[in-house]
Amino acid sequence: MAPVTTVPRTADVVVVGGGTIGAWAAWFLRRSGLDEVVLLERETLGQGASSRAAGMVRAQGGTEAAVRLGMFSREFYAGQQDLLGIDSGFVAQGYFMPCFTDPEVEQARRRIEMQRALGLEVRWVGSDELDAMNPSMAPGQTLGSSYAPGDGYIDPPRNVLAYTAAVLGAGVRVCERTAFTGLLVEGGRVSGVRTSAGEVATPRVVLTGGPGLAAVGRAAGVRIPAGGARHQVVVTEAHPDFAPERLPMVFDLASGIYWRPCEGGVLWGMSNPEEAPGEATEFDTRYFELMRRRMAALLPTTGKVGLRKTWAATIDFTPDHLPILGPAIGPDGPIEGAFVAAAGGHGMMWGPGVSQAVADLTVSGTTDVLDVSDLGLDRFDEHGRSRLEPDPIALPFPEVTQR
Numbered sequence: 001m002a003p004v005t006t007v008p009r010t011a012d013v014v015v016v017g018g019g020t021i022g023a024w025a026a027w028f029l030r031r032s033g034l035d036e037v038v039l040l041e042r043e044t045l046g047q048g049a050s051s052r053a054a055g056m057v058r059a060q061g062g063t064e065a066a067v068r069l070g071m072f073s074r075e076f077y078a079g080q081q082d083l084l085g086i087d088s089g090f091v092a093q094g095y096f097m098p099c100f101t102d103p104e105v106e107q108a109r110r111r112i113e114m115q116r117a118l119g120l121e122v123r124w125v126g127s128d129e130l131d132a133m134n135p136s137m138a139p140g141q142t143l144g145s146s147y148a149p150g151d152g153y154i155d156p157p158r159n160v161l162a163y164t165a166a167v168l169g170a171g172v173r174v175c176e177r178t179a180f181t182g183l184l185v186e187g188g189r190v191s192g193v194r195t196s197a198g199e200v201a202t203p204r205v206v207l208t209g210g211p212g213l214a215a216v217g218r219a220a221g222v223r224i225p226a227g228g229a230r231h232q233v234v235v236t237e238a239h240p241d242f243a244p245e246r247l248p249m250v251f252d253l254a255s256g257i258y259w260r261p262c263e264g265g266v267l268w269g270m271s272n273p274e275e276a277p278g279e280a281t282e283f284d285t286r287y288f289e290l291m292r293r294r295m296a297a298l299l300p301t302t303g304k305v306g307l308r309k310t311w312a313a314t315i316d317f318t319p320d321h322l323p324i325l326g327p328a329i330g331p332d333g334p335i336e337g338a339f340v341a342a343a344g345g346h347g348m349m350w351g352p353g354v355s356q357a358v359a360d361l362t363v364s365g366t367t368d369v370l371d372v373s374d375l376g377l378d379r380f381d382e383h384g385r386s387r388l389e390p391d392p393i394a395l396p397f398p399e400v401t402q403r
């Protein structure tokens, strides 16, 4: 029988969800000086999307928010060892986003300008230079690429290990196998939470949940248009062509394929834009075979080697592919003291930034990480449609949350 966790009866803040967003938020909240920080996880830490991710960390975003969150998170990962004595395995591998058409070149050049104005080290690389820097990629295919040398990847299971050590070391009360089941609200203010192990009185709550965030919202009486969809990742056998010095990271935006080095082989991932949203964890071999051809055209050695690992898991998304950061909104309006945080499928690249921002909002109502004024739940209509343009640099996620 699973051990029973003791849940305290009062807390300074309760964080729902022990994925990368909730756990790092709990750590930032503790660091901000709150004494009793409670982290509720209905299963065990990391059992959602966070342990199953590919680990791509990119500050080359398509919006100012994405760039700022990516830069914050990269810096956090790079400084983690000094801060905590344990890191998430961040490697600044360098990341290309190649262009194949003239309109893509035009967009990339505009994006680079925006990103550089925000302080990101990123540049345009011509097709010959790209080929020289990517000796394992088939040459002569691109019109050039944007390139950020500081983008890289983390090791997602190690990130779970790192945040577990961090929250326990900081004195966060971690309550595993304890589900959040409802929000207690008095006079428009949070007064506590209901859990599977009883009630906790608290003036502050942070709601996270990754692909399960909409259900967390329903339990709280808050409509959150966030969904989940199948996402697939494979790791090939080792091959000298995949030596890290020959294999910078690449995102082929048009096909939604990305790759990075992994244990002597290449890790690559894909999302099917045609697929209806919903929880899905079976490996879709048919779609993989389709994408494998595109992958072999880009990185020919992948067509000649076998696979060491394959997996599919439910990835979180938001309809506009942007994060959700703002107050929880109930039937009577914003609930004082309650906040929602979602990384919209970018929890490795944006996670620490989203977590710091929601911790700041919870403690002081503002944050220096990024401008969140447009990123709250009030940007969605009753059908979950956002009034913002979607982030153009994202996986081909669905733009609706229901099948």
Ligand SMILES: Cc1cc2nc3c(=O)[nH]c(=O)nc-3n(C[C@H](O)[C@H](O)[C@H](O)COP(=O)(O)OP(=O)(O)OC[C@H]3O[C@@H](n4cnc5c(N)ncnc54)[C@H](O)[C@@H]3O)c2cc1C
Pocket: 016, 017, 018, 019, 020, 021, 022, 023, 040, 041, 042, 043, 044, 045, 046, 047, 048, 049, 050, 051, 052, 053, 054, 055, 056, 057, 178, 179, 180, 181, 208, 209, 210, 211, 212, 216, 219, 231, 232, 233, 269, 312, 313, 314, 315, 316, 342, 343, 344, 345, 346, 347, 348, 349, 350
């Ligand atoms: C296959 C795959 C590859 C990915 N690759 C990348 C990548 O390369 N780069 C990138 O940036 N992102 C990637 N992602 C996305 C990234 O993993 C997520 O954005 C991130 O993990 C979300 O973190 P989270 O904490 O919001 O959600 P989760 O990690 O899912 O955590 C939410 C937690 O909340 C818990 N929970 C739910 N309901 C309740 C409740 N009622 N009470 C208590 N607890 C509850 C769940 O059990 C879960 O542990 C990938 C995702 C997948 C699936």
